[in-house]
Amino acid sequence: MSDHEEGMRVRREVLGDEHVDRAVAGTTEVTAEFQDLITRYAWGEIWTRPGLARRDRSIVTLTALVAGRHFDELEFHLEAALRNGLTKEEIVEVLLQTAIYCGVPAANSAFAVANRVLR
Secondary structure, three states: OOHHHHHHHHHHHHHOHHHHHHHHHOOOOOOHHHHHHHHHHHHHHHOOOOOOOHHHHHHHHHHHHHHOOOHHHHHHHHHHHHHOOOOHHHHHHHHHHHHHHOOHHHHHHHHHHHHHHHO
16 A cells, blocks of 8 residues: 555544545645645655544644644544544543643634534
């Protein structure tokens, strides 16, 4: 299996077919190389490493997205976190932790996103 195929398999398992299908359908001549890059490296190299379980990678990802204030991406990674075995209660705990280390305004925005996703 190529790096791209492996990455796409993991990407679909973590984010779900609907999200990945939208991303693929939205690929243009301008974004094609970037889509290939994230598929091969983020999903084919990082998310497949044996050092952390997927649920742990979701915790790290949620925290990084809050810290970077990437709330659009946080939305689909909250859904991925559920798919990767985190409970709603655990996600709330992660977001509470981000309030201390990433700042209350960022956590406030993250909780607004989580409120939409987790309902």
